[in-house]
Amino acid sequence: MSDLEELKQAINLFAKERDWEQFHNAKDLALAISIEASELNQLFLWKSAEDVNIQKLKEELADVINYSLLLASKLELDVKEIVLEKIKKNAEKYPIDKAKGSAKKYNEL
Ligand SMILES: [Mg+2]
Numbered sequence: 001m002s003d004l005e006e007l008k009q010a011i012n013l014f015a016k017e018r019d020w021e022q023f024h025n026a027k028d029l030a031l032a033i034s035i036e037a038s039e040l041n042q043l044f045l046w047k048s049a050e051d052v053n054i055q056k057l058k059e060e061l062a063d064v065i066n067y068s069l070l071l072a073s074k075l076e077l078d079v080k081e082i083v084l085e086k087i088k089k090n091a092e093k094y095p096i097d098k099a100k101g102s103a104k105k106y107n108e109l
Pocket residue numbers: 036039059060063
């Protein structure tokens with residue numbers, strides 16, 4: 001079993017054991033990802049990046065990933081496939097010769 005599949009099974013089992021699958025529709029999982037991303041952002045609010053609490057960062061990042069895995073499961077999406085597809089798409093939007101060392105958005109390159 002891949003590491004990714006192991007993670008998906010673990011978070012799905014966690015939800016199943018608590019009978020929480022009934023709450024996990026795509027809309028609410030998407031909202032949960034956004035809320036957890038905000039909690040991650042909140043750790044950086046009013047401080048410099050190096051002052052962030054790394055333990056709390058790990059926990060909020062894990063929350064984002066866990067809800068992302070639940071959403072992917074709900075929609076029967078292949079996480080590896082969609083992530084690699086998006087990297088490929090981004091590589092086309094951000095060709096190395098134009099984007100290397102630049103923080104500009106693709107439409108400004
Ligand atoms: Mg959280």
